[in-house]
Amino acid sequence: MSARILVVDDILANRRLMQAKLEAKYYSVLLAENGPHALEVAHSSAPEIILLDVMMPGMDGYEVCRQLKASPETAHIPVVMLTALSETADRVRGLDAGADDFLTKPVDDFALMSRLNALLRYNAVTNELRQREASGVKIGAFSEDEASTLNRPVNVLVVDTSPYNIKRLRDPLEQAGHRVFTLDQADGLKQSGNEKLDVVLLGMSNQGYDPLRLCAHLRTNDATRALSIIVTVDERDVDLAGRALELGASDVIQQPLAVEELLARIRTQTRRSRYVEILRNRVDRGLELSVIDQLTGLYNRRYMNNQLSLWMKRSSMGGTPLSVVSVDIDHFKKVNDVYGHEAGDRVLKEFAERIMANVRPKDIVCRPGGEEFLVIMPETGGDLACSAAERIRRAIAAETFDGGTRSASALEVTVSAGVATFLGDEDTIADMMRRADDALYKAKSAGRNQVKSLAA
Template structure:
């Protein structure tokens, strides 16, 4: 997994050390001597991670980080602050301005590479979701960040073998989150799968249980795969940290716990989780929009084109019947010409509602285009399909269409064509074509009728 990493430090020797270590692991490295140069590079060049010194001339690392996170073009870039400052207050300040992590000089190689790999992996996931979502929606990252600050408290699951440390963690997180604390790892796994947590904190203080096993299980379950995991470890537990990141743990914090750092790291993970959740929701909405007709709420032709072959293949494989109906609103052009397109749209919406009220749960109803609709009926003979179509024709004809705004009620009729699957002969195209010819015959023979195509 390669990435482009920007190293920002005003001391050339520090830059060379970090650059050599990263290049040895095949990362592409960019360098900057001060904050202004770093901001310019991030604005103009794709960067996957920033390793940022704090004490620099001009603007310090805190301000650089704050500016990066406030800019919608660079807000998604992970920032790791690398500095000689080692006070908890400095770490907390860095995390509060938006830093994703904090490393103290001299940098431990294992910690550095573990952080880099973890944050690059998380950024790749976020980028993929963000790019897909942006194909349909313009995502305003600044607005998202503002909403993050105003959201309800997070939901955190603490898995800790000792009641005393559970209590300390609960007390520290109480102002920002609703905390559930458990001492049984397996019970915690079930709780995480059944509930909707924003963060799981796993303390490694169990005497007879490997906490990394729980971390691995959390990553293997579909329901918990995307929940951030924060691991609490002893000072010097480098091997545990490296292994934890390989298993997909999101972050770690060392004992003794500083409450402010715990809160800052927890908030960072909660916000990232909610941001990615919104991206996934946006992606799902995009998919739904792509296959849904906006006017009627029915599936659209794109969905029909992709799904009809699957339904036909399934019917053939199981030796089952399948029928297809194409229906068209009679003389719809005159409705638009006489009353306007707003009334025409209202007629189409009401027509679609009547289709939904007529077809069965297993049937697939789609808007084919304009005033044409298609209903695919699995496990349905031609005779049954004719009966369903006749019921729809009657409902359309017998109940006038009431139009908002005072027009109407309008008398509307529909013509319908039926075709049933001929196994081994029909493709989606030929089945639709035969139903369309039957519809054409219904139109030519007087409209307001159902015609079934010959097999």
């Protein structure tokens, strides 16, 4: 897949060389010759990846990276640092400045292209989420909950056939505050509840299994596909690393392992996957709020109409029955007028809880507005719906409601309910709702605190 890549290097010949390499693979290339220029282009031209030289006069690569990652407009752009140095300390410094990856000059073409592909895949996922700007989905500030997501302990699964290798990894990881699991402990982790694995550390060289197949398996398995996979390879197995990245590995680290670098790469990968998790949660939470009535937590009118139309279609196709129950609190206006809105709101909330406690999981309880409620009952005929409505009526009348003030601490509340059943293809939402309301009206006129259907 093609992409727009920003190349930052103070030496013209280096820029030209990298440009030629990338354009030969049909990437489109932006160029910058120093740090401030790079920051400017990153803001104005929205590159998808930045290749950043470390050693530059004036502002060096570490500082450029720090500034890119500190700005909400550019923080999401993956940065690959390029350096002539291959000291662990330099790599750790780069990763800590927020770099997503690190390549040593002269840059190996195969290594470069497989890194670019892996980063573009990551972009494809986050971009779709980031584009949802409404509702604060775009990451700006983190809430407290989100910050705790970012900072919870990291669970690392170490996959290696040598007990010696596992032990050598376990100690420094645990010292860094991570929790380490091996394959035979992974099931235990799953069973322990809401604990989630973050990173798989996968030994690629000299293993008793085919490491590429395991890598592919982790990526195609629903339970493991969202994990960060860091593979460790011997220096002579560079090709293996490239193929692992192509199959979906998130990062590669070369043996012999430098602990500091390993920890920095785990930090980077964890930050990324938790960032995606936060984006997803923001979108989902936003969508949830759009279908929920804020006072009671029941579904709102919009969702009610969606679901009703969906279930009417299913009922038409599958021939299963469908009913709705319109529920209305008797004389609710009085509660508001006599005891105030706050007492009224408390009654509505408790009312919603009692309904929820008296319906089946498949029933859809909605509050289209005010003191009206509607229960959609899929796969339910009129008689069954009437007895379900009767159960609700009794649950409301059985105990008084607490309006929260002394005078309103034991309010007698009753409801009237009207039941309507779907009549098949020709029926419409409006008609079915009107029949439910007509039945409700019958219940009200007959003295309230009762259930009626039109037939009855």
